[in-house]
Amino acid sequence: MSTPSLNDLIELGAVSEAQGLQGQVKVRPHSSEPVxxxxxxxxxxxxxxRRDAGVSASVEQASLTQYKVKSAKMHSGNVVMALEGVSDRDQALALKGARILVARDAFPKADSDSxxxxDLIGCQANNEQGEALGTVIDVTEHGAHGVIVIGDIATNAIxxxxxxxxEVVKNVDLENKTITLDWQSDW
Structure with missing residues (x-):
């Protein structure tokens, strides 16, 4: 299989440590529900x-290595993965700090109401009065709930x-790439 475009891959976590002696890696997921x-x-x-650190996509693509996943399970808030070709603790430790990326088309199908x-990145955010607030440039998790980052996608200005x-997100229309919010532009 050829290396996919970096734009087709989604970062889902990072290897934080080796787990056990058989080569499993402990992955710190970026989501509390790493489905x-x-x-x-x-x-x-x-x-x-990371790509926002000024590294060109071609250099980053050249450094990607694909691994088949033998198993993955949750353990104490982390995902413990066994990767084909990683069979001992030293090999697993060599992967510490690696970013874990998955092709977007490999994600499980989302339920109809989720x-x-x-997929929200790039959506136009509007308030209930029809005023354009900007484009969703990121969605992050900050403990109690997620946060939508609205700004200019060309400059990443927030x-x-x-x-x-x-209470704030009233409608998400992925087909038309719009999100309706109970929010004002001057808040």
């Missing part, structure tokens, strides 16, 4: 800095941080 990470049959690992946060809660 896609737990169900992935293959992952891509990269040991170089979606993946990554305009607003909006709580991702049902």
């Amino acid at each position: 896609a990470l737990l169900s992935s049959k293959a992952v891509w690992l990269s040991l170089i800095p 979606y993946y946060w990554v 305009k607003q941080l909006v709580p991702f809660v049902k």
